[in-house]
Amino acid sequence: MTNLDKFWKAIMIVKANVELTVNGDITSQEDFNNNIIWTTGTTVQNGDTATTTTTNPHSEITWTAVKAEMDKL
Amino acid sequence: MALTVVKTSALSGTITNAQLAGSIDLTSKVTGTLPTGNGGTGATSFAPGKVLQALGTSDNTKRSTSSTSFVDITGLSIAITPSSTSSKIYCICTIKGVASDNSTTDAINFKLVRDSTLISEATNITYGNNDQLNLTYPVVALDSPSSTSELTYKMQFSSRLANSSSINNTAPHDRSEIVVMEIGA
Numbered sequence: 568m569t570n571l572d573k574f575w576k577a578i579m580i581v582k583a584n585v586e587l588t589v590n591g592d593i594t595s596q597e598d599f600n601n602n603i604i605w606t607t608g609t610t611v612q613n614g615d616t617a618t619t620t621t622t623n624p625h626s627e628i629t630w631t632a633v634k635a636e637m638d639k640l
Numbered sequence: 641m642a643l644t645v646v647k648t649s650a651l652s653g654t655i656t657n658a659q660l661a662g663s664i665d666l667t668s669k670v671t672g673t674l675p676t677g678n679g680g681t682g683a684t685s686f687a688p689g690k691v692l693q694a695l696g697t698s699d700n701t702k703r704s705t706s707s708t709s710f711v712d713i714t715g716l717s718i719a720i721t722p723s724s725t726s727s728k729i730y731c732i733c734t735i736k737g738v739a740s741d742n743s744t745t746d747a748i749n750f751k752l753v754r755d756s757t758l759i760s761e762a763t764n765i766t767y768g769n770n771d772q773l774n775l776t777y778p779v780v781a782l783d784s785p786s787s788t789s790e791l792t793y794k795m796q797f798s799s800r801l802a803n804s805s806s807i808n809n810t811a812p813h814d815r816s817e818i819v820v821m822e823i824g825a
Contacts, residue, residue: 606707617709
């Protein structure tokens with residue numbers, strides 16, 4: 568299992584069905600801050616285009632919490 | 641008084657430089673078709689090429705999403721400014737290393753859009769497979785934007801069931817490309 572596979576499993580454990588896009592890998596707090604685009608909703612444009620933010624809108628999802636779950640895998 | 645003799649009969653055989661005595665008026669003094677055997681095309685008229693410009697870019701960063709609504713794929717976006725409103729834009733995108741989560745019901749979806757206009761859509765790719773298949777997925781479209789403004793063609797992706805779906809998954813399936821060509825009318 569790759570590091571990114573672990574990240575995806577871990578973040579779904581921390582919060583199921585959370586919607587995000589990852590560019591590259593997540594191996595550090597810096598990656599967690601910079602390489603993730605969070606989906607916060609859907610626009611009516613073409614029916615299903617995401618509204619996104621680079622600021623983490625989920626207070627329960629932290630790098631510390633995700634890393635702890637990754638280390639268990 | 642000096643007298644000038646002008647030869648008025650048609651030239652035949654090999655024409656010498658002396659006989660040319662200047663330049664040939666191509667607008668009215670040349671007729672006929674140059675045969676292919678003499679290096680010509682055999683054509684009686686000239687049709688210029690139709691590809692007016694071609695642009696492309698590629699990306700080899702792994703991109704993954706659990707978003708169930710479409711998000712832009714960073715790196716698979718390209719801007720082109722058509723030279724005429726009658727031009728068409730031929731867009732080719734090859735997406736490498738396409739994979740979705742290990743579930744037979746999960747899948748990845750793609751869209752090609754011009755700015756905010758949908759050009760092409762494909763849904764539920766990889767549906768029914770629970771292996772990381774690393775598919776190569778082609779998207780080809782001929783668009784008629786009727787514009788001379790800068791246009792941005794970009795790929796978007798989404799996940800069917802909010803699990804991770806990826807492109808550029810693993811080497812050598814890790815470099816996707818997008819190419820746009822302006823085709824003259």
